[in-house]
Amino acid sequence: MHTHLAVITASSDDVVTTRCMSVFEAEGHSYQTIIDPQKILLLLRDEHSCDVLLVDMELPSLRTGRFLEEVASKMDVSRLWIISPMGTTYWRNDAERLGIRNVIWKPVQRHDFERVLETVSVRKAAILPAPAVSQISSKRHDTPCYIEDLPGGRYFLAACPAMMKLYETVCLLAAVDVPVLILGESGVGKDVVAALLHKHSLRSSACYSSLNCAALPPDLLESELFGYEAGAFTGAIKAKAGKFELADHGTLLLDEIGEMSAPMQAKLLHVLQDGRYSRLGARTESHVDVRVIAATNVDIETAIAQNAFREDLYYRISAFTIEIPPLRERREEIPFLIEQLVLHHAGSLRRDPVYISPEVMTLMMEYRWPGNLRELSNYVIRIQVLGNTDRVKADLEERIRGTRGIHAAPVPVAGEDAQEIAGMRLIVRTQRDRTESRLIQQALEDSGWNRRHAAVDLNISYRSLLYKIQQYGLTQNRHHMTHARSA
Numbered sequence: 001m002h003t004h005l006a007v008i009t010a011s012s013d014d015v016v017t018t019r020c021m022s023v024f025e026a027e028g029h030s031y032q033t034i035i036d037p038q039k040i041l042l043l044l045r046d047e048h049s050c051d052v053l054l055v056d057m058e059l060p061s062l063r064t065g066r067f068l069e070e071v072a073s074k075m076d077v078s079r080l081w082i083i084s085p086m087g088t089t090y091w092r093n094d095a096e097r098l099g100i101r102n103v104i105w106k107p108v109q110r111h112d113f114e115r116v117l118e119t120v121s122v123r124k125a126a127i128l129p130a131p132a133v134s135q136i137s138s139k140r141h142d143t144p145c146y147i148e149d150l151p152g153g154r155y156f157l158a159a160c161p162a163m164m165k166l167y168e169t170v171c172l173l174a175a176v177d178v179p180v181l182i183l184g185e186s187g188v189g190k191d192v193v194a195a196l197l198h199k200h201s202l203r204s205s206a207c208y209s210s211l212n213c214a215a216l217p218p219d220l221l222e223s224e225l226f227g228y229e230a231g232a233f234t235g236a237i238k239a240k241a242g243k244f245e246l247a248d249h250g251t252l253l254l255d256e257i258g259e260m261s262a263p264m265q266a267k268l269l270h271v272l273q274d275g276r277y278s279r280l281g282a283r284t285e286s287h288v289d290v291r292v293i294a295a296t297n298v299d300i301e302t303a304i305a306q307n308a309f310r311e312d313l314y315y316r317i318s319a320f321t322i323e324i325p326p327l328r329e330r331r332e333e334i335p336f337l338i339e340q341l342v343l344h345h346a347g348s349l350r351r352d353p354v355y356i357s358p359e360v361m362t363l364m365m366e367y368r369w370p371g372n373l374r375e376l377s378n379y380v381i382r383i384q385v386l387g388n389t390d391r392v393k394a395d396l397e398e399r400i401r402g403t404r405g406i407h408a409a410p411v412p413v414a415g416e417d418a419q420e421i422a423g424m425r426l427i428v429r430t431q432r433d434r435t436e437s438r439l440i441q442q443a444l445e446d447s448g449w450n451r452r453h454a455a456v457d458l459n460i461s462y463r464s465l466l467y468k469i470q471q472y473g474l475t476q477n478r479h480h481m482t483h484a485r486s487a
């Protein structure tokens, strides 16, 4: 026999609602979502209207007023749960004063809701038949997976400790207006993390915009960033606002900042110092208030050592850094990502989803994913388009065969000596670099050193390929691998 609970989430956050729904409905309970705090107060007039009240403190209307106090006067606070983003504590003094002890920190996990159910089941134990109580407490906790929707149909998924920690860091950094540098390989999710940071920041009602600094030649980059006046150059018929102007009061992601030319670095430093800039062809200066988040997949410290990147600019953009691990270092997320990608891509292709067989899933868990989540996404699209996994299976097998034993990630053994693991990782990394540079050299030779074709064959971005050619010191007409690092 199931308990039927009425749960109210004062949440504007779809994720909280969705999680609540899946856990509570799976258990046979009912729930209700209310966004307007006044409606909650009305509802609480009837003391049997709900067993538990979950209040999402992110709701802007709760920041002012005496909502908690009013709720506490209408219900037993042991039935009241606060849901709060990490680092948000404006409610803490009120909660302490009112004796509210139940707090769930975002990202909300399934077991958080199980905690809620457990407290209710304890209170109801006297009237509940025994099997219902044991059914609740014997439920196994699933591997936590957190998904948060982002504008533009995108989402952020975290399903491993490193990414959960990263989410917490993002929430902390979102609350303060400091520059953040996001580091990580191509396709690892730098843009997604920047969008998440913007969503949680006080700037979230203004624009989030991003620009890939490597994709444009310096002149075009300058006009994209700062805009231009009519007649500033041939073809500039009408004046155009730049990214800085459009992102005023919001957030601007400058992706691949490590690729920016020296003159552009100087101009960027200027605008970061005092918010002042000039449109191309303008006689006067304008002022903006933009939070700049920078991202790169190149080693900026090496770029500084080689005088390719300004040290003063680096310090200006990197008050805090967030490093996103490559997919091969968080393989436990792959099944969760695949599940979402299958639904997403099948939906946009208007097809029935083609699910991944356990066999192919094993291969996907084993493959090294040099193109990270973008490459994983492409594989899932291929499967949805082809309607089966045969070709992808053969392709993955071939790729893994070429790299097996070198690219397969070591599975850490619980309790293993940290030093030994570090040593093993170093060996694996060195081997990986050797193999990677050999594969890149091969792809370049196969394409007659057409870098764009080679980048497509390797499934990495053109810029990443250029970076790797430089990193490994690869040159044309050499049949043997050159490994700059290990030489």
Ligand SMILES: Nc1ncnc2c1ncn2[C@@H]1O[C@H](COP(=O)(O)OP(=O)(O)OP(=O)(O)O)[C@@H](O)[C@H]1O
Pocket: 154, 155, 156, 157, 158, 184, 185, 186, 187, 188, 189, 190, 191, 192, 193, 255, 297, 373, 374, 377, 461
């Ligand atoms: N944590 C995540 N959850 C869900 N999807 C993700 C996540 N991280 C990345 N993705 C998806 O993977 C793809 C690549 O992500 P993104 O563009 O943010 O990577 P990037 O690191 O900025 O790449 P690049 O360096 O090439 O610009 C996108 O389709 C994005 O939606």
